[in-house]
Amino acid sequence: xxxxxxxxPNGNRTCAFRVDTMGVFIEEEAVQQDNGNHREAMSHVVRKxxxxxxxxxxxxxxxxxxxxxxxxxxxGTHLVREGEEPRDYCSMVVSGLALRQKTTSSGxxxxxxxxxxxxxxxxxxxxxxxxxxxxxxxxRLRVVExxxxxxxxxxxxxxxxxxxxxxxxxxxxxIFREWxxxxxxxxxxxxxxxxxxxxxxxxxxxxxxxRDAFHIPMSQEQIGDAVGLTPVHVNRTLKGLSADGLIERxxxxxxxxxxxxxxxxxDFNPLYLHLQETTRDQFTPLKAGA
Amino acid sequence: xxxxxxxxPNGNRTCAFRVDTMGVFIEEEAVQQDNGNHREAMSHVVRKxxxxxxxxxxxxxxxxxxxxxxxxxxxGTHLVREGEEPRDYCSMVVSGLALRQKTTSSGxxxxxxxxxxxxxxxxxxxxxxxxxxxxxxxxRLRVVExxxxxxxxxxxxxxxxxxxxxxxxxxxxxIFREWxxxxxxxxxxxxxxxxxxxxxxxxxxxxxxxRDAFHIPMSQEQIGDAVGLTPVHVNRTLKGLSADGLIERxxxxxxxxxxxxxxxxxDFNPLYLHLQETTRDQFTPLKAGA
DNA sequence: CGCCCTATTGATCCTCCTCAAAGGGGGTGG
DNA sequence: CCACCCCCTTTGAGGAGGATCAATAGGGCG
Numbered sequence: 158x159x160x161x162x163x164x165x166p167n168g169n170r171t172c173a174f175r176v177d178t179m180g181v182f183i184e185e186e187a188v189q190q191d192n193g194n195h196r197e198a199m200s201h202v203v204r205k206x207x208x209x210x211x212x213x214x215x216x217x218x219x220x221x222x223x224x225x226x227x228x229x230x231x232x233g234t235h236l237v238r239e240g241e242e243p244r245d246y247c248s249m250v251v252s253g254l255a256l257r258q259k260t261t262s263s264g265x266x267x268x269x270x271x272x273x274x275x276x277x278x279x280x281x282x283x284x285x286x287x288x289x290x291x292x293x294x295x296x297r298l299r300v301v302e303x304x305x306x307x308x309x310x311x312x313x314x315x316x317x318x319x320x321x322x323x324x325x326x327x328x329x330x331x332i333f334r335e336w337x338x339x340x341x342x343x344x345x346x347x348x349x350x351x352x353x354x355x356x357x358x359x360x361x362x363x364x365x366x367x368r369d370a371f372h373i374p375m376s377q378e379q380i381g382d383a384v385g386l387t388p389v390h391v392n393r394t395l396k397g398l399s400a401d402g403l404i405e406r407x408x409x410x411x412x413x414x415x416x417x418x419x420x421x422x423x424d425f426n427p428l429y430l431h432l433q434e435t436t437r438d439q440f441t442p443l444k445a446g447a
Numbered sequence: 448x449x450x451x452x453x454x455x456p457n458g459n460r461t462c463a464f465r466v467d468t469m470g471v472f473i474e475e476e477a478v479q480q481d482n483g484n485h486r487e488a489m490s491h492v493v494r495k496x497x498x499x500x501x502x503x504x505x506x507x508x509x510x511x512x513x514x515x516x517x518x519x520x521x522x523g524t525h526l527v528r529e530g531e532e533p534r535d536y537c538s539m540v541v542s543g544l545a546l547r548q549k550t551t552s553s554g555x556x557x558x559x560x561x562x563x564x565x566x567x568x569x570x571x572x573x574x575x576x577x578x579x580x581x582x583x584x585x586x587r588l589r590v591v592e593x594x595x596x597x598x599x600x601x602x603x604x605x606x607x608x609x610x611x612x613x614x615x616x617x618x619x620x621x622i623f624r625e626w627x628x629x630x631x632x633x634x635x636x637x638x639x640x641x642x643x644x645x646x647x648x649x650x651x652x653x654x655x656x657x658r659d660a661f662h663i664p665m666s667q668e669q670i671g672d673a674v675g676l677t678p679v680h681v682n683r684t685l686k687g688l689s690a691d692g693l694i695e696r697x698x699x700x701x702x703x704x705x706x707x708x709x710x711x712x713x714d715f716n717p718l719y720l721h722l723q724e725t726t727r728d729q730f731t732p733l734k735a736g737a
Numbered sequence: 738c739g740c741c742c743t744a745t746t747g748a749t750c751c752t753c754c755t756c757a758a759a760g761g762g763g764g765t766g767g
Numbered sequence: 768c769c770a771c772c773c774c775c776t777t778t779g780a781g782g783a784g785g786a787t788c789a790a791t792a793g794g795g796c797g
Contacts, residue, residue: 240718259628262714267632269624281620284613289621289719313610316603323574323602326616330571331579333623334559338549340631341675342557345785376743385631390785392745408744408794424552428530429579635753666775680753682777698762698776 225303253298350423515593543588563653640713
């Protein structure tokens with residue numbers, strides 16, 4: 158299978174991204190420069206929110222005035238830690254991937270959701286006083302880090318901003334619900350297939366590949382943690398999906414051979430992603446290189 | 448085991464409730480009267496929101512002005528249906544129990560959450576345009592039914608109201624996340640025990656019994672749908688918890704014999720309920736009658 | 738070149754599911 | 768008041784999906 162696309166056209170999306178070389182695409186000194194201008198950092202947030210609900214110039218300015226900076230996190234870094242005291246900053250992904258997870262006392266990890274550019278990493282904690290889960294960088298991660306209290310104030314005082322954030326938070330909650338169904342009610346092949354379908358559409362929406370071909374920077378152990386299976390069984394399940402001609406694999410790159418059949422096997426209905434609740438052209442497939 | 452409490456002191460809670468005789472405690476004609484005064488109906492909502500964040504008189508009046516009525520739903524009624532077009536009303540539980548559920552194409556049902564008095568049944572859809580799950584009355588259910596667009600407008604224009612609703616919605620999302628962990632990462636005994644712990648605390652907070660003794664108006668099949676197990680295995684698991692001396696059962700009444708050990712078996716940490724993010728005295732055990 | 742992490746494959750075990758049937762318990766009609 | 772019925776709970780026996788244990792192979796990196 159040929160390599161998936163290199164850089165992806167930026168278009169109206171909030172990030173450009175090099176699929177095959179995560180973690181090496183910009184050197185450290187860029188960080189210093191970015192930190193200089195917080196309005197530039199918040200412009201990513203304005204674009205994201207505008208996609209959820211139209212903002213007028215006053216709204217946009219209020220958001221741009223929120224203290225913020227761009228920041229890098231290395232893979233494995235914990236941005237929010239379960240049980241932690243609130244910090245006064247929140248993040249939105251600009252590039253890279255992050256995930257939410259919780260752990261049982263016996264050390265069993267469960268991944269709760271996966272996040273791509275444009276996702277808020279702790280909108281879920283914006284109005285709560287204690288973190289109930291951990292947020293971790295899956296790949297090298299670039300985020301806009303902004304003042305929690307300031308954004309909270311803007312969200313409460315400016316209806317359009319509030320509405321955009323509401324839509325975002327509720328869409329995310331919807332994904333949690335679907336995951337309860339996925340790990341609670343589906344068998345292994347459907348669980349894994351469902352995860353692939355969700356990733357396909359969300360990565361596509363974030364400009365990280367096309368619906369039919371993308372790269373999952375997760376080990377099979379992490380996939381298992383996301384769908385409630387052991388890594389060994391994930392391996393066998395993926396092999397099964399390949400054998401059935403639904404997908405084709407090359408390392409962590411996935412090519413979907415038969416979207417219809419995969420969707421059926423996964424019992425996947427994209428309704429829960431609430432992708433249409435946005436002004437963004439989420440469903441336009443990218444012509445990823447090759 | 449003696450019967451659990453009869454009527455429960457109303458106190459600062461939003462509902463009184465007869466534990467053992469759900470569904471018979473008020474006759475039909477009450478409904479007609481209730482519908483006459485929507486400010487009275489919305490007063491339940493004001494009390495709930497005030498518990499999440501202090502409202503001033505102007506806030507309270509804005510909420511009271513939202514068109515609303517009190518309504519009954521029979522057990523099994525669907526208040527929101529997956530995939531449905533949005534209606535212009537939302538509900539908050541006044542008495543009785545409701546649950547959220549999703550279904551796979553093969554008909555496998557998964558219960559996503561359980562709701563007691565004071566819970567909003569479609570705050571999750573307040574800003575979304577299509578229902579992604581179904582809400583069903585578990586018992587005979589009394590709700591405040593209010594205009595969705597009106598409450599939305601108040602939530603966006605009045606910061607205190609918005610903040611109260613945010614806290615409520617985010618707390619609920621936190622419960623979804625914990626359920627992903629529960630069905631995805633725990634073994635059968637822990638799953639069932641965890642559900643019991645959650646119900647114990649939430650019922651207690653809603654005045655439906657004490658932490659140590661309460662009634663679950665769910666069949667073992669429904670419990671199974673909530674924790675991702677078959678009814679047969681739920682039965683065996685409950686028997687096991689009894690045999691271990693953690694709980695005592697009499698029909699659908701549960702008495703917790705050893706809260707500490709149950710909590711340990713369940714891997715239960717109440718942090719995720721965000722009960723402290725409120726001005727309500729959630730943790731005061733009721734002296735339920737008997 | 739060697740190390741570590743991950744993917745892969747095999748063999749065995751066990752948790753939980755499936756199928757089946759026998760008890761309650763409450764409500765309804767005779 | 769009894770008979771019947773329906774739904775739920777309980778219990779048994781057997782099967783299967785997925786876990787666990789273990790060993791090999793592959794790939795990137797120092």
